[in-house]
Amino acid sequence: MTRPNLQIACDHKDLPSALADIKSIGEIVDILEVGTILLLQEGKQPVECFRALYPEKTIVADPKCADAGSTVAKNCKEAGANWMTCICSATIPTMKAAAKEIDEIQVELYGDWTYVQAQQWLDAGISQVIYHQSRDALLAGETWGEKDLKKVQKLVDMGFRVSITGGLNIDTLKLFEGVDVYTFITGRGITQTESPKQAALDFKNEIKRIWG
């Protein structure tokens, strides 16, 4: 079992506040994500700035691409992203078109996806998925539980590298002990703490403690 990555998701309302938040943690985390909200507010510029500031880091753009896969992926790549997300309801041609233009595609699991679809993504050469508790589900009172762990394990068994996201904090990590998680994604779990730098270090240490 390899040690999971730590990914910071920036869903800020504007570029300056995102830059202020990643300044102290950019070197600590493994992966920097320009989240959907920030992309929709500021366009490609945050991707370009993250790339300029952290030339060696993996950068993810999170447009949750549903169509025009080729154009969207090409634009994300050009701005400096290594990876890009597609929504699970995108068609296979859209995902394939996107996958041709950028290093890797990650499929975002929302709503009623099926394992039949998941196998089609693998068959199309896409082996990263992102397993969510959606922000709106969390607001509606849902939490991480056994049903989630089973789904994640099944995806791992199928051959996916699985990222986990949605309301994660340091205490949530141990729920996943024994599961071969590829990446933990958090945003406000780090940025909305008193010391984001300390929170990022605590996340890293807890991951190291559990996964070695």
Next chain:
Amino acid sequence: MTRPNLQIACDHKDLPSALADIKSIGEIVDILEVGTILLLQEGKQPVECFRALYPEKTIVADPKCADAGSTVAKNCKEAGANWMTCICSATIPTMKAAAKEIDEIQVELYGDWTYVQAQQWLDAGISQVIYHQSRDALLAGETWGEKDLKKVQKLVDMGFRVSITGGLNIDTLKLFEGVDVYTFITGRGITQTESPKQAALDFKNEIKRIWG
């Protein structure tokens, strides 16, 4: 049967080229859309510019929102949009959260949506859907046909206002004769012609000829 609206979708790579294209047609079309590609490239600025240029027009932002419905809708509204799109795989809580923050939500029909879901959208007070031939499906050789018309008619019968998009041109419109289409959405069918202004007028005239 009411006369369908004409909506221009701007999926440009940058704001200046979008502005150049809508300059001659902004007053002719009924609805101006900042497409997903343009949003991801330029953020909210195109919405703000369209609103400044056309204070009286209906403006749609097309983020294909999948999560964080409240925040995304609030941001779109603040930038000047009247309507915003959600992807069909978004959860009902996401759609409801979005619907609270902006005049109207339109559900984008991609992939394997069902009429059971569609009824849930209606029950949540969302009565606009966008029926697509996706760009990637069109690239793969699919075209408009009887199967599409039947689905559109069923959605109309359920009580939806249905927008139609994907590879439309003036010759395609007559396929929908007798169907109570709410809006035809086109992008390159207007902007990539020799005279976008003439193409927009031709679309309007053909809609008038068929729907009165």
